[in-house]
Amino acid sequence: MGTIKTFMLLAALTALFMAVGYLVGGAVGMAIAFGVAVVMNAFSYWNADKIVLRMQGAREVAEDERSPVLRTFASDTKALAEHAGLPQPRIYVIDTPQPNAFATGRDPNHAAVCATMGLLNMLTREEVAGVMAHELSHVQHRDTLTMTVTATIAGAIGMLANFAIFFGNRERGGILGAIAIMIFAPMAAGLVQMAISRSREYEADRRGAEICGNPHWLASALQKIDRGARATVNQRAEDNPAMAHMYIMNPLAGRKGDNLFSTHPATANRIEALRKLATEMNIAPSGNLAAAEPADHRAGPWG
Known part of the structure; x- marks a missing residue:
């Protein structure tokens, strides 16, 4: 998404x-x-990545990392x-x-990419490559x-809405109005999130498949991640x-279908699109990736 759209989103939030x-x-x-939002926008632009990584409990992979999987x-x-x-990203x-x-x-x-240990332990080396290529596409x-x-502003809106239950003005609807704020403000922020999610994910899948060289790697990874996340x-x-x-x-709940309240497209739709791309690229599946051993037990594409 371009810079103009980013600032339009900031204005809406x-x-x-x-x-x-x-x-x-x-x-x-x-x-x-308004004053808080202005300060938050400026702070988020420069520091939101650090906030997100800290809130998710991420740690940077060291240059002298001992774990073979992490290396x-x-x-x-x-x-x-x-x-x-691309410039070398920080890796978490x-x-x-x-x-x-x-x-x-x-x-x-100023980019960082982050994977969970669950992903590294569950996926093959090729599948991990497909996932990280997707993230590098973003x-x-x-x-x-x-x-x-x-993420940072929507989270702040949710917290502000929750305060309404305690500090809401009775002249503006009393306790029912406060409850409505608590429900609908996070929902509205979520709708903004959803508006930027679906087409972005399909495009990142496509470009990620091009970066790693094989759409089947990412398709197989998505199957495993979908099951594991649920x-x-x-x-x-x-x-x-x-x-x-x-x-x-x-990472919250595995609902099927591209319904209004999902943050991502349906996994089956993403896999189908990747398989069509593989056909266009004239790449056939090589063995049963979904049943292969995890990344630390296999020679991979850069091994």
Whole structure:
């Protein structure tokens, strides 16, 4: 998403933030909300990636990392970035059993990619390459600025709405009005998230498949991640639901179909699109990737 659209999104979220402020505290509340939003927008632009990584409990993979799995993960991700013509991103990992990944940063020169240990332990080396190529595609398309800033502001809107139940002005609807704010403000922020999610994910899948060279790797990875995300709780994501749209797969709840309240397209639709792309690229599946051993037990494409 381009810079203009990013600032349009910031304006929309700021307006929503001000509206909730008005409902909570009238004109004074709206003015305070506007001031907070201006400061938050500036702070988010420069620091949102650090906020997101900290809130998700991510740690950077060290240059002298001892784990063979993490060394392979870092080395392959750097090779993919070089192949895509991107600056080397910072590489992070989250210690959670749920398989998932995301990218963050305001531009390719300040990007970070992050995978969970669940993803690295569950997927083959080829599948991990497909996932990280998808995340690097977000970096290349500069989606990460919008995704990251949306996460921080939408999270703040949700917190402000929750305050309404305690500080809401009785002249503006009393307890029922406060409950309505608490429900609909996060929903409105979520709708903004959804508006930027679906087409972005399809495009990142396509470009990611081109970067890693084989759409089947990412298609197979999505199958495993979908099953794993449904079966395993990611508590960090549950505690910060406004960040769900950043992940390659919804880390909160596995609902089927491209319904109104999902942050991602249906996995089956994404896999179908990747398989069509593989046909266009004249690439046939090589063995049963979905049944292969994890990344630390296999020679991979850069091994």
